[in-house]
Amino acid sequence: MTPPRLELTGIAAGYADLPVLQDISLTIGPGEFVSILGPSGAGKSTLFRLLTGALKPARGEILFDGRPLDTGSSPFAFMPQRDALMPWRRIIDNTTLGLEVQGISRHQARKRVEPLFDEFGLSGFERHYPSALSGGMRQRAALLRTVVQNRPMLLLDEPFGALDALTRAGMHRWLENMWMRHQWTAMLVTHDVREAVHLSDRIYVLSPRPAAIIEVVDIPLPRPRVRTGVAGAEAARIETAILDTLLSPYEGQSS
Amino acid sequence: MLMQFYRGLPALIAITLLLLGWEAYARLSGISPTVLPAPYRVIEQAWIYRQPLWENTLPTIRATVFGFACSLTVAFLLSVLVDFFNPLRQALFPIFIISQTLPLVAIAPLVVLWFGFGLAPKILLVALVTFFPMLVALTQGYQSTEEEFEQLLASMGAPKWKRFLLARLPSALPYFFAGLRISITYAVVGAIFAEYAGAAKGLGIYILNAKNNFRPDLVLAAVLVSAVLTLILFGLTLLIQRLAMPWTRSALGSGR
Numbered sequence: 001m002t003p004p005r006l007e008l009t010g011i012a013a014g015y016a017d018l019p020v021l022q023d024i025s026l027t028i029g030p031g032e033f034v035s036i037l038g039p040s041g042a043g044k045s046t047l048f049r050l051l052t053g054a055l056k057p058a059r060g061e062i063l064f065d066g067r068p069l070d071t072g073s074s075p076f077a078f079m080p081q082r083d084a085l086m087p088w089r090r091i092i093d094n095t096t097l098g099l100e101v102q103g104i105s106r107h108q109a110r111k112r113v114e115p116l117f118d119e120f121g122l123s124g125f126e127r128h129y130p131s132a133l134s135g136g137m138r139q140r141a142a143l144l145r146t147v148v149q150n151r152p153m154l155l156l157d158e159p160f161g162a163l164d165a166l167t168r169a170g171m172h173r174w175l176e177n178m179w180m181r182h183q184w185t186a187m188l189v190t191h192d193v194r195e196a197v198h199l200s201d202r203i204y205v206l207s208p209r210p211a212a213i214i215e216v217v218d219i220p221l222p223r224p225r226v227r228t229g230v231a232g233a234e235a236a237r238i239e240t241a242i243l244d245t246l247l248s249p250y251e252g253q254s255s
Numbered sequence: 256m257l258m259q260f261y262r263g264l265p266a267l268i269a270i271t272l273l274l275l276g277w278e279a280y281a282r283l284s285g286i287s288p289t290v291l292p293a294p295y296r297v298i299e300q301a302w303i304y305r306q307p308l309w310e311n312t313l314p315t316i317r318a319t320v321f322g323f324a325c326s327l328t329v330a331f332l333l334s335v336l337v338d339f340f341n342p343l344r345q346a347l348f349p350i351f352i353i354s355q356t357l358p359l360v361a362i363a364p365l366v367v368l369w370f371g372f373g374l375a376p377k378i379l380l381v382a383l384v385t386f387f388p389m390l391v392a393l394t395q396g397y398q399s400t401e402e403e404f405e406q407l408l409a410s411m412g413a414p415k416w417k418r419f420l421l422a423r424l425p426s427a428l429p430y431f432f433a434g435l436r437i438s439i440t441y442a443v444v445g446a447i448f449a450e451y452a453g454a455a456k457g458l459g460i461y462i463l464n465a466k467n468n469f470r471p472d473l474v475l476a477a478v479l480v481s482a483v484l485t486l487i488l489f490g491l492t493l494l495i496q497r498l499a500m501p502w503t504r505s506a507l508g509s510g511r
């Protein structure tokens with residue numbers, strides 16, 4: 001049996017006297033879309049810092065394709081919370097940023113991203129500056145910048161948090177389609193239950209800090225996911241169940 | 256284009272009114288032109304003395320440009336060094352701040368005493384007054400870099416110098432140009448002041464001589480020239496900024 005793409009076992013981590021992650025174990029197989037769902041401040045960004053090597057775990061083990069993470073080259077392509085498009089670079093030059101960092105010439109890098117602009121709904125905007133684009137387009141450009149790096153796995157850090165609800169719903173459908181076509185291995189961190197249910201094969205639900213995994217939810221619904229009929233009702237049921245787990249045991253503490 | 260003209264209109268009206276008021280006062284009050292010459296007379300004399308004025312403007316331009324170029328180069332190199340080695344910043348910044356507290360009136364004659372009447376003391380003084388604002392502007396500019404750009408670049412595996420080139424340096428551009436606009440006006444004043452303290456030729460020494468000859472009209476004519484010179488340099492920095500930061504233009508166009 002091939003090892004899972006990413007496997008975390010019994011991870012604990014934190015800073016000085018602040019334990020952030022208590023006991024995190026999770027696995028992500030090749031081509032799987034997995035979400036980490038938790039309240040804000042639950043240590044989602046600490047998880048990313050562990051994966052990118054900026055922080056060492058106090059306990060536990062991180063394996064990628066069966067081997068410990070090596071500090072030299074990261075297997076992850078990272079998409080930050082806000083799009084982080086550089087205002088002084090044209091869209092095409094923003095999308096080639098990762099390739100440029102890898103030392104690929106500007107000309108070569110452009111040739112590699114250019115064919116993808118159509119699929120990402122950005123054709124005609126190659127030469128525009130980010131400020132001329134709508135929020136949804138900017139986010140698609142940010143995703144394009146992430147996937148052209150050709151890393152084995154995508155890390156998406158609340159990528160749609162800054163978008164309005166309608167644009168966000170559109171982005172969910174679009175991203176699901178893209179994922180079905182490309183079979184990326186992806187880990188999404190979010191606090192949007194609907195987003196997690198729409199996109200994921202499996203959801204890990206985190207408790208508030210110090211975070212542990214309080215529930216693992218498999219979502220066996222057919223793709224592309226819809227909000228109608230039996231599947232839609234099932235999705236709604238899962239959403240409610242997750243919301244209940246997230247809210248009920250802590251309602252008393254939050255006030 | 257028309258928009259910009261309309262935006263400049265109030266300033267134009269204010270300046271015209273000011274000049275008209277001055278002209279009226281100078282003519283109607285019977286004040287001697289050796290005390291307060293009318294604007295018309297200043298311009299008339301400036302035209303008559305255009306040859307010596309121009310000959311004295313050239314050295315001032317030279318001192319300003321050379322001095323400013325020196326200070327810009329050193330400020331940039333130091334800003335990069337300081338950005339990479341923080342202890343250096345802690346060691347040097349107090350010295351720079353003290354250098355800004357020195358009164359120019361005291362320093363200028365000393366510098367002339369040490370370096371003579373040539374170009375060197377002017378360059379030095381211009382550099383002294385412009386160096387610090389440029390350095391501060393650049394350092395602040397680097398620090399204004401958005402955290403996310405650096406995180407993103409780090410996740411792509413960019414080493415520190417690449418993060419500097421791709422994120423910190425471009426982030427500093429608006430600050431750099433703000434500093435440039437302030438410093439360029441200091442630079443002209445600094446050059447004239449250095450000449451005032453001792454020079455063979457230059458607007459500063461021209462002003463000094465005109466004053467000693469009881470020619471306030473020629474003093475003001477030289478002032479007019481220096482003002483025009485400063486405005487031209489100021490305009491040049493705006494032009495360079497537009498060329499160097501094309502994305503700010505397109506942002507305006509798209510209304511975001």
